[in-house]
Amino acid sequence: MESKMSKVRRTRRQFTDEFKAGAVRLVVDEQRSISSVSKSLDVHPSVLNGWVLQAQADAGKGRPGALTSTEKEELAQLRRENRTLRMERDILKKAAAFFAKEIT
Numbered sequence: 001m002e003s004k005m006s007k008v009r010r011t012r013r014q015f016t017d018e019f020k021a022g023a024v025r026l027v028v029d030e031q032r033s034i035s036s037v038s039k040s041l042d043v044h045p046s047v048l049n050g051w052v053l054q055a056q057a058d059a060g061k062g063r064p065g066a067l068t069s070t071e072k073e074e075l076a077q078l079r080r081e082n083r084t085l086r087m088e089r090d091i092l093k094k095a096a097a098f099f100a101k102e103i104t
Contacts, residue, residue: 015043020051021055023037023041023043023048023051024048024051024052024055027048027052028052028055028056034048034049034052053066054069057069058070
């Protein structure tokens with residue numbers, strides 16, 4: 001017997017860029033509320049709000065300091081590259097220490 005406290009979790013859904021853009025248009029262009037659009041599209045309001053905020057940032061109308069999608073992608077790529085470079089540096093440090101022991 002299942003307890004009443006157990007919750008059914010939704011599987012994570014993927015949305016196309018066209019779907020997101022259409023949802024944002026409903027909020028921005030047609031002046032519909034986020035809650036009404038989210039209900040009609042079966043999307044959580046916080047997800048839709050994130051799409052709207054990102055669209056505003058991409059259009060240059062976001063809050064100060066908000067990153068555009070392009071800037072977010074570049075930042076993620078630079079962080080991956082930085083992580084790889086740090087790992088390579090650490091390996092080279094260990095190798096140098098190993099060979100320094102071998103010489104002495």
